[in-house]
Amino acid sequence: MKLRLAREALAEAVAWAAHALPARSTAPALSGLLLTAAQHDGGTLTVSGFDYEVSARFQARAEVLEPGAALVPGRLLADLARVLPSGGHEVELSSIGSDVALVCGPVQFELPVIPLEDYPRLPSVPAPRGTVDGALFAEAVAQVAVVAGRDESLPVLTGIRMEFHAEILRLVATDRYRLAVRELPWTPAATSASVSGEEPVVALVPARSLHEIARSLTKGERIAISPAPEEPGSNVLGGLIGFAAGSREATTRLLGADFIRYQSIFPSSYTGSALIERAPLLDAVKRMALVTERHQPLRLSFSPGLVVVNAGGSSEARGRQALDARFDAEQEPIMLAANAGYLVDGLSAIGARFVELRYTTPTKPAVLTGREDTEQPDDSYRYLFMPQRAG
Structure with missing residues (x-):
């Protein structure tokens, strides 16, 4: 193997592939990045990483003098690629003995x-089922990933x-106490978005992996999504799912568990609703959370034109803040008690000016x-939470 390529191209390729390097591994081969030099398409260097859960590949343009492949220590190469001298220098990679x-x-x-x-055989990316705007997809994944469970003993959570519908991609996550749903437009490939009938194709993807992939892929490009049916004619996917944008590719395994x-x-x-300016409410919740004892909820008290955020009890620090709210006089005043962290997560995930x-x-x-305004509802993102009993 012998090739030359731009320093920036090597740094970008290695940084992307390093996403798939395991934090710890008992198999030395998995700690490596696979460098594959090929002379097709005018010469390319493909840098790949794999840990049996996630794979990442980046294909960079290169002048390939001798095709070949080599497996080198991944973390070390990533560190070196970041500190190579600038100034227009090219990088030359060549195999010399061992x-x-x-x-x-x-x-x-x-x-x-x-x-x-x-080194294990790298998974191949299935044929794309459709494409989605990269920035919009990253935003949507972040909005639902915030409620995904972290208890590995309950993998489904x-x-x-x-859910791949004809024109809508729906993302859903829950930790049993909260549930987030986000819908966004996508463009299916020539084949139908559904494998059969009107049922959507469904894949359950590890939230941590999907969040990292979606965040890292966004470069102003559309992302091609490639879920693979476990069996021909099945709407439930198993095995893996692939994502690609420009020179970047990634796959991750799917969770073989039924969703709730x-x-x-x-x-x-x-029964009723209240409309509040989001940023002031988020600030108030964060302030009141500072005087809320662990496991004790905040209290949101609604009355005509007003919401009061209360925290604390008679024997501890207390706080309150009143905010304007559109709460109609015909509605009965109500008090909702909620986990402060859940409120912060939900309000932070919503990017609009107002929250209902x-x-x-x-x-x-x-x-x-x-x-975005007081008159136009938007249900593309819904964040459900369970109120608590007030202390």
């Missing part, structure tokens, strides 16, 4: 190679459910949605 030589201007390193035969029946958790109707809080009773699920 090393890979890296030369950039006046700097030279020799990296020991890891036996290629120990650590995932984000992706989340649709029935949302109330079929609401819909409720039924003080002990049944309440739902937050966003609005």
